[in-house]
Amino acid sequence: MKKLSKNAKIMMIVIAAFVVAIISIYLIGSKHFSTHFFPGTVINGIDCGEKTVEEVKADLQDKISEYTLTVTERDGKTEEITAEQLDMKYVDDGGVEKLLEEQDAAAWIVSVGNSKAYETSANFTYDKATIDTIMDQMECFQEANVTAPADAYINDNGTSYEIVPEVQGNTLNREKTREALMDAVESGKTGVNFEELDLYEKPAILSTDEAMNTEVAQLNQMTAAHIVYDFKDRQMTVDRDTIRSWLYKGEDGNYALDQEQVAAWVKHMAYETDTFGLEHEFKTSLGPTITLAAGGDYGWVIDKEATTAALIQAVQEGQNITTEPVYLYRGMDRATNDIGNTYVEICITKQTMWCYKDGQLVVETPVVTGNDSTGFQTPSGSVWAIDAKKADAQFKLFNVKVAFWLPFNGDCGIHDLASRTEFGGDIYLTNGSHGCVNTPYDAAEKIFNTVEIGYPVIVYYSTDQVVGPEPTQEVTVG
Secondary structure, three states: OOOOOHHHHHHHHHHHHHHHHHHHHHHHHHHHOOOOOOOOEEEOOEEOOOOOHHHHHHHHHHHHHOOEEEEEOOOOOEEEEEHHHHOOEEOOOOHHHHHHHHOOHHHHHHHOOOOEEEOOOOOEEOOOOHHHHHHHHOHHHOHHHOOOOEOOEEEEOOOOEEEEOOEOOOOEOHHHHHHHHHHHHHOOOOEEEOOOOOOEOOOOOOOOOHHHHHHHHHHHHHOOOEEEEEOOOOEEEEOHHHHHHHEEEOOOOOEEEOHHHHHHHHHHHHHHHOOOOOOEEEEOOOOOEEEEOOOOOOOOEEOHHHHHHHHHHHHHOOOEEEEOOOEEEOOOOOOOOOOOOOEEEEEOOOOEEEEEEOOEEEEEEEOEOEOOOOOOOOOOOEEEEOOOOEEEEEEOOOOEEEEEEEEEEOOEEEEEOOOOOOOOOOHHHHHOEOOOEEEOHHHHHHHHHHOOOOOEEEEEOOOOOOOOOOOOOOOOOO
16 A cells, blocks of 8 residues: 655644544534523514523623613603612523523534524512502692593573683593503613593583583573663663573473572562552642642552563563563653653642743642632642543533642542632632632633643642541542
8 A cells, every 4th residue: 555645644633633623613602502592682672692591690680770661741740660669570480491492503603703692581579568658649639739630510600601611621530540550671671651541530511511501692682682671760670680580490400490589570660660550749839838638649650560570581681771661550750750840839828820831830829729627728849640631521420610620639639610719728628619619710820731641649738738638528529
């Protein structure tokens, strides 16, 4: 056999040494990567190349320790909950070992440098009891920072009814918030939004509530009326505040006027302004002002029932008007002094009658009133209204015809009397009438043409004694 050359021998030795070295390196690598992860291995986002199982577990614990849950609240403020607060700890479930076992250590030589990412369960525990403690420490649960929700409501601003919008507030539902935080932690979420999770307490009634908007519209409609009752020198007004006090809410949810209260208001208006048959202050033609006694039939009387009905209708229709009540009886002037400036005035002791029109004296005349000696005195001391107006009247009882007849108190009235030629003085004491006011023809004519039915006739005995002797005989025309 032919001997190898020296150089060949050397070459053979070198090759053998190289092969041994390669095999050694491979075996060493295989052994190394049986306990270490290949370079480029990423587990749960952590670079685990050249790391042992224990080192990877330590990294997983570190990663859990870095956990932060960011909480976004209603006002845009954020707060953070950390792993340390939660006392989070890694739980070894063998997942890392399993990944290493699945790694083919013998194939390390072809796997090195090829990055590979893995996901494995990174189980952990945390102290659930700390959730309540953490919540107690959060800014959003501090009493000073919490605004409770408030319902929308109806408000009277003085000129109208309006809806005050609800307040959303920032009060969290504690139980729902606890559950949301636990769910976020346990599922590994890094952020939660309390608004999106609908964790805030809500107002029960919103400004969009249909029933409340209907109620406001109804209230504003019913309180829109403004009704002024004009009594010439004074007024009585039904305004918003008055109407508001009359409203009540029925069982059907609708508002209505309390008719008894409306009637009571009208009754009070009548009490304040009715004058029919009441005392009257009167400034006499003789100078002094006297108080005429109650008992006459002149003045104003409000028809309370009809006025109440008209008022209710006006309010319901939202009318804005100046008006007058419905009257049963009317005087001639609606001022406090309802006698006005057109009237007839008679003084028994002076046997004088005056007639004024619009404040101007048109007649001053002597008269003859009821016969004092026979008990036919002319009633005095009050205000009466002219009840009728008749020309060429015939008094059948006495077969007397008069040109002008103005009765004002039953059969007592003002009239001319052709058979009487003298007037005034003391005639009435012994030769007076049967209660009427006998008047000269010319004066009677002027008065007849000046006054109308309903005008006041004031009769007083004297300025010192307003009410004179009461007649003992029934007054009869004549």
